Amino acid sequence: MLGDPTPLSADRTLLVAGNKSGFTCKMVLQAVGRVLRKSKTKPNGKKPVSEEKKLYLEPEYTRVRVTDFEFKQLVTLPQEIDLNEWLASNITTFFNHINLQYSTISEFCTAETCQTMAACNTQYYWYDERGKKIKCTAPQYIDFVMSSVQKLVTDEDVFPTKYGREFPSSFESLVKKICRYLFHVIAHIYSAHFKEIVALELHGHLNTLFSHFLLFIREFNLLDTKETAILDDLSEMLFTEDSREAEGATGGAQNHVKER
Numbered sequence: 262m263l264g265d266p267t268p269l270s271a272d273r274t275l276l277v278a279g280n281k282s283g284f285t286c287k288m289v290l291q292a293v294g295r296v297l298r299k300s301k302t303k304p305n306g307k308k309p310v311s312e313e314k315k316l317y318l319e320p321e322y323t324r325v326r327v328t329d330f331e332f333k334q335l336v337t338l339p340q341e342i343d344l345n346e347w348l349a350s351n352i353t354t355f356f357n358h359i360n361l362q363y364s365t366i367s368e369f370c371t372a373e374t375c376q377t378m379a380a381c382n383t384q385y386y387w388y389d390e391r392g393k394k395i396k397c398t399a400p401q402y403i404d405f406v407m408s409s410v411q412k413l414v415t416d417e418d419v420f421p422t423k424y425g426r427e428f429p430s431s432f433e434s435l436v437k438k439i440c441r442y443l444f445h446v447i448a449h450i451y452s453a454h455f456k457e458i459v460a461l462e463l464h465g466h467l468n469t470l471f472s473h474f475l476l477f478i479r480e481f482n483l484l485d486t487k488e489t490a491i492l493d494d495l496s497e498m499l500f501t502e503d504s505r506e507a508e509g510a511t512g513g514a515q516n517h518v519k520e521r
Contacts, residue, residue: 262442317464318495322455323516324432325464326469335477338480345433348436355473355477356443359446360461372398372400380492403446436483447470448494476517
């Protein structure tokens, strides 16, 4: 897994001290073990204080996008389009893109590295069809999310694609439920795997996707503000960067990743 390598100098210092001070091999191994444990995520899934700095809030990363397009134009409902059709089309697209984004770092999201489904200081639980609350690892939770959403968006009775088929009366509530789940996935990626996202140079894609998704949610009131509050600091920075770019623009939009 990607991460900061454990400093070799610390190990060497312990070993040298053992030779000169009469430490037993067992004592040295125990000391090294303590150093290694401190460098890893704690069993409860919370990272050490030294690692709790939010990397995704660093200006060098928040200013990166893959496009300069004004997303407000993308989320506004066209006059000739039915609201449910617009919601269905966009939600399906968001699902596919978020699923793809998670797949790029899924090998780093394991039962060992992410023992709980958490984002920042918030822990999420899955509720089964009977309403039973289930505590699960992040990869389990996200698998539940992707499987259930995939089932919904491919169900003709819920997301009809054929002419003449009507959307169910519960469609809006189902869309809100999907948005809540997808937001959880994005929040987990930012809080637990942003280092890997940066290493793969995909932070511009993630920022663009999140900005678009959040504006869409706000446009149609699909999520309570309390639900999205855990990433308010990020959304504020992203939209501030967008405002600065708009104010400083001197020509047409450029479809490329912005330079740091």
